[in-house]
Amino acid sequence: MKALQEKIEKEGVILSETVLKVNSFLNHQIDPFLMQEIGKEFAKRFQKDGITKILTLESSGIAPSLMTALELNVPLVFARKKKSLTLNEGVLTAKVYSFTKQEENEITVSGEFLHKDDRVLVIDDFLANGQAALGLIDIVREAGAEFVGLGIVIEKVFQNGGQMLREKGIRIESLAPIRSLENGAVSFAKEEELVR
């Protein structure tokens, strides 16, 4: 997605060969117009898939997911990273290890918002090792709902998550697949190059 890739080139801060900070428009400050464009792009790609619900993970997944939900005319559910005191029976859970934060979180979704007849699009801001995506997909399946595909804003192709998921047959729509952050520059992959 051209506008997103240009924004990453312009405002992304490369902290190391594996860490890209996009705090100025996605992870901390949010550009609402870019989110709207991202929402339209995901909606276009999943328009014909009969999506009935979007599932994401707090907090950075919420903005792109909300704009996609608006375009697809479906509700959005965000998984929480720890148990809330007011969530109780019928809670769906998965364990997710975050390499960035070096901690394991239990992510939870209340079972009342994912049903057997739901067709679910999972959206997340980043795909790196694929642990968060796997956890979200587990939750969809735990609910007995159908997992349709994964929408990713920024994929770090040089980490193994995308390849691991594609080898499982999972459909990934990846709007900004980054091949490398070496030598202080962002190098994008073409989507058609990604392992299917």
Added chain:
Amino acid sequence: MKALQEKIEKEGVILSETVLKVNSFLNHQIDPFLMQEIGKEFAKRFQKDGITKILTLESSGIAPSLMTALELNVPLVFARKKKSLTLNEGVLTAKVYSFTKQEENEITVSGEFLHKDDRVLVIDDFLANGQAALGLIDIVREAGAEFVGLGIVIEKVFQNGGQMLREKGIRIESLAPIRSLENGAVSFAKEEELVR
């Protein structure tokens, strides 16, 4: 705001005389069209205030804030509830005690996204004891920016936050001020009745 108050009456779950669960459209599952209406309403109320930035708190503040940001054509910043490993120098912080979760969080905003010339609208999903709002306003002032007003989706008028803040001269736009949750029913206050 009529559509919001009707949604609360229809889908809100009264857990006790002080706890209202709105997980089906605001705090866990999100209704994107209602968020769009909320965004339009906040934007209308703050249209003439020269807002340059919206500040909210993860996670439930993000959706209504994003739609308001889109309408007002400004960026949104969400405060984080604990320090992130990739936030470093120039971090603005405030301590916020959550009565619901019975824990104190440090909320943080990177100083690079709030400037002295910013005019900031603070938005949050709930106003109860006012601790989160106070923390967010502290952060705006710590940045040297101008705090313009507070937009609240649901105010629990029977708790003391709104009164405490209004007595400090803070402007609050409260879309669904709830007078009481007694006897298993939601009773709304009229906005003009709220202490100024």
